[in-house]
Amino acid sequence: MQFRLVPCSGKIQLPHLLRLLEAGGDGVIVFACPPEACRTLEGSSRMQRRIEYARELLEQAGVAAGRLALVRGKEMNAAEALKQVDEFTAAVLKLGPNPLKGAGSK
Helix, strand or coil: CCCCCCCCHHHCCHHHHHHHHHCCCCCEEEEECCHHHCCCCCHHHHHHHHHHHHHHHHHHCCCCHHHEEEEECCCCCHHHHHHHHHHHHHHHHHHCCCCCCCHHHC
């Protein structure tokens, strides 16, 4: 499991999400602020749209959209964040290995 921090989820571009899966990640979960608490006004809403579009692309490619998740929580504590990660991990494990693993190295 890897964690990467960015100042705003809205800074994460579509290629970043897809590259993480292409590089072998079985799933990608993004934590963002709720729309009403976004410091950049629409960064987390931008991320929501990107996740939805990326899920569509994955489905078209025959890859489960459930490999991408967005969690938006106001005042989320560490215990709640870990619970979200555990639930996402369990869902991704049910999907099996990522069929995109190594796709970028061909």
